[in-house]
Amino acid sequence: xxxSLGLFKQTPCPEHPHCITSSCLFAHTDSPGSQSDPLASKxxxxxxxxxxxxxxxxxxxxxxxxxxxxGLKNEFELPAPLENAQQPVVxxxxxxxxxxNHTVGETLPQTAxxxxxxxxxxxxxxxxxxxxxxxxxxxxxEQLIQVKTPVPKPPILKKAPVAKAEAVKESLNPRLLPxxxxxxxxxMKLVTMMYEQMIRLNDEVKKSxxxxxxxxxxALITEALDEEFQVARKSPTVYQNVIKSRIMVLKRMKxxxxxxxxxxxxxxxxxSAGPKKPSAPKNIETGLSPAEEIALVPRLAAxxxxxxxxxxxxxxxxxxxxxxxQKGIDSSHGWELCDRCKTRFQVFxxxxxxxxxxxxxxxxxxxxxxxxxxxxxxxxxxxxxxKYACCNETLGASTGCTKADSHVFKxxxxxxxxxxxxxxxxxxxxxxxxxxxxxxxxxxxxxxxGMELIRLTATAxxxxxxxxxxxxxxxxxxxxxNSRFSGVRPEEFADAAPYEKHVGPGAPSTLQIAESPTKARxxxxxxxxxxxxxxxxxxxxxxNSARILHPTIVDTCLLYAHPRGLxxxxxxxxxxxxxxxxxxQIGGDQGHDSKEDARAAGDLVRYRIGEMWxxxxxxxxxxxxxxxxxxxAR
Numbered sequence: 001x002x003x004s005l006g007l008f009k010q011t012p013c014p015e016h017p018h019c020i021t022s023s024c025l026f027a028h029t030d031s032p033g034s035q036s037d038p039l040a041s042k043x044x045x046x047x048x049x050x051x052x053x054x055x056x057x058x059x060x061x062x063x064x065x066x067x068x069x070x071g072l073k074n075e076f077e078l079p080a081p082l083e084n085a086q087q088p089v090v091x092x093x094x095x096x097x098x099x100x101n102h103t104v105g106e107t108l109p110q111t112a113x114x115x116x117x118x119x120x121x122x123x124x125x126x127x128x129x130x131x132x133x134x135x136x137x138x139x140x141x142e143q144l145i146q147v148k149t150p151v152p153k154p155p156i157l158k159k160a161p162v163a164k165a166e167a168v169k170e171s172l173n174p175r176l177l178p179x180x181x182x183x184x185x186x187x188m189k190l191v192t193m194m195y196e197q198m199i200r201l202n203d204e205v206k207k208s209x210x211x212x213x214x215x216x217x218x219a220l221i222t223e224a225l226d227e228e229f230q231v232a233r234k235s236p237t238v239y240q241n242v243i244k245s246r247i248m249v250l251k252r253m254k255x256x257x258x259x260x261x262x263x264x265x266x267x268x269x270x271x272s273a274g275p276k277k278p279s280a281p282k283n284i285e286t287g288l289s290p291a292e293e294i295a296l297v298p299r300l301a302a303x304x305x306x307x308x309x310x311x312x313x314x315x316x317x318x319x320x321x322x323x324x325x326q327k328g329i330d331s332s333h334g335w336e337l338c339d340r341c342k343t344r345f346q347v348f349x350x351x352x353x354x355x356x357x358x359x360x361x362x363x364x365x366x367x368x369x370x371x372x373x374x375x376x377x378x379x380x381x382x383x384x385x386x387k388y389a390c391c392n393e394t395l396g397a398s399t400g401c402t403k404a405d406s407h408v409f410k411x412x413x414x415x416x417x418x419x420x421x422x423x424x425x426x427x428x429x430x431x432x433x434x435x436x437x438x439x440x441x442x443x444x445x446x447x448x449x450g451m452e453l454i455r456l457t458a459t460a461x462x463x464x465x466x467x468x469x470x471x472x473x474x475x476x477x478x479x480x481x482n483s484r485f486s487g488v489r490p491e492e493f494a495d496a497a498p499y500e501k502h503v504g505p506g507a508p509s510t511l512q513i514a515e516s517p518t519k520a521r522x523x524x525x526x527x528x529x530x531x532x533x534x535x536x537x538x539x540x541x542x543x544n545s546a547r548i549l550h551p552t553i554v555d556t557c558l559l560y561a562h563p564r565g566l567x568x569x570x571x572x573x574x575x576x577x578x579x580x581x582x583x584x585q586i587g588g589d590q591g592h593d594s595k596e597d598a599r600a601a602g603d604l605v606r607y608r609i610g611e612m613w614x615x616x617x618x619x620x621x622x623x624x625x626x627x628x629x630x631x632x633a634r
Contacts, residue, residue: 011027014026198224344361346361426529439459443482534554556605
């Protein structure tokens with residue numbers, strides 16, 4: 001500690017008359033030199049006598065105490081204790097120890113009898129009075145309670161309401177792109193031309209007094225910039241072609257078509273109130289007659305090139321390829337891979353001589369649905385495990401949830417398929433009563449020769465009239481009719497009457513059965529020519545099961561392609577719900593209905609025909625007397 005210089009001796013103590021500090025720096029008098037305070041007068045006289053004796057001034061700095069007879073002698077007379085000062089508590093042990101350390105007659109220093117006060121306590125906010133009193137006694141508890149003051153809580157600040165940002169006004173200037181497809185002057189020229197056509201159409205809407213569809217000047221600029229920006233970002237390689245084509249479409253667009261486009265965009269911006277209700281099934285309105293729809297269907301036919309990579313058979317297997325496939329079967333001795341549980345087993349066409357068994361390996365335990373990954377919930381960072389839709393079990397948790405009597409297998413190689421039943425091209429027919437287009441669907445079951453045709457259905461397009469619907473007796477012995485998907489029951493198969501052709505109201509109400517797949521295929525060939533559009537969903541399976549090579553196919557898997565391309569594809573049920581708002585294949589374990597599936601595929605094609613005709617009209621096409629005329633020939 002540093003020594004006091006007496007700088008505050010003339011300053012009254014802030015705690016007077018309750019100050020308990022032994023060596024306080026401040027004065028404890030009402031006024032300097034007052035005689036009312038004996039302590040102050042005593043201090044002043046002592047100081048004066050000290051100055052005279054030593055001959056030094058008070059301002060000469062601190063003075064040291066002199067050692068006298070080996071002890072410390074204080075030349076100051078200690079001040080009398082204050083009346084309100086609390087006396088220190090000395091324990092008996094301390095008093096006894098002090099007596100032992102000094103002999104009788106020895107003079108103790110005056111500091112030994114000096115009154116002392118305990119040091120000030122440190123007040124910590126998180127220390128409770130109970131724990132503090134246990135350490136320092138009741139006196140500390142009282143001091144803690146007196147010193148501790150409530151800490152005011154900080155005021156709660158309320159967030160000011162954030163004002164909504166005003167819409168940014170844009171000028172007719174193409175938006176910035178990191179890698180623009182063309183130079184800025186070219187983009188500026190094209191977007192200006194598109195904007196001028198939009199102004200023309202918008203002025204026509206104003207004249208028609210349809211205010212809900214009228215756009216402001218800023219909205220027209222935003223519309224033109226949005227359209228140009230999307231093309232520049234998504235189709236940079238064909239940017240100029242797409243923009244110029246759009247400009248020509250707007251230039252030739254009629255007022256009704258522009259109003260339809262505007263009405264759709266206005267409907268998209270209106271917020272929905274409450275939960276979304278299931279949409280009602282859509283009525284397909286193409287704006288064309290049935291004959292005109294048939295005339296446009298060939299435009300949707302798939303190109304044959306490249307389809308063979310995705311399971312479509314586009315050419316007849318050669319004799320050499322078929323012979324090589326036969327050698328492979330002979331060397332395998334009937335061993336196949338189960339299509340359900342992936343177990344190796346042996347198949348015995350015509351039954352095994354020893355016990356009449358058709359397959360080896362016993363029963364088959366499997367999951368009948370494919371594993372799918374559930375959607376991630378909000379807040380989750382880990383992708384959920386794959387689960388089977390049939391039983392909701394995690395992939396790998398069990399061998400299966402369904403048990404079948406035997407293992408089954410499937411053949412997709414055209415060379416092996418041709419060994420069981422050869423492929424045939426659609427014959428050329430010269431009949432005026434043939435339908436303009438045919439919808440086609442098949443159901444398959446498992447036999448000792450793989451997956452074979454067990455039901456064939458054909459309906460007329462676009463009216464959906466039934467043309468053919470028969471059960472088919474397969475070539476091999478039946479292992480499983482696959483009723484969960486085919487919808488064909490063993491009792492229906494056993495009780496079906498042989499097929500007889502009926503014309504008129506006398507047709508039977510139950511399905512008849514064709515004696516072989518070849519017979520069923522011949523019945524279908526009576527309705528087709530090579531130029532007849534054959535409509536269906538995933539037609540490669542149906543055509544391979546019937547062993548048909550047809551050049552004109554309209555497959556809804558290709559019309560409504562998956563964004564990531566083949567072999568990924570949307571199911572027929574998903575497409576119907578998404579585009580037409582209809583629910584099909586709702587029978588559950590009862591299986592599918594090939595007639596329903598064939599008509600559903602036909603409706604999807606009609607829906608696409610309607611969309612195509614709207615685009616053709618926007619491009620300037622017209623029709624007269626069932627004939628279509630391009631823009632240049634109008």
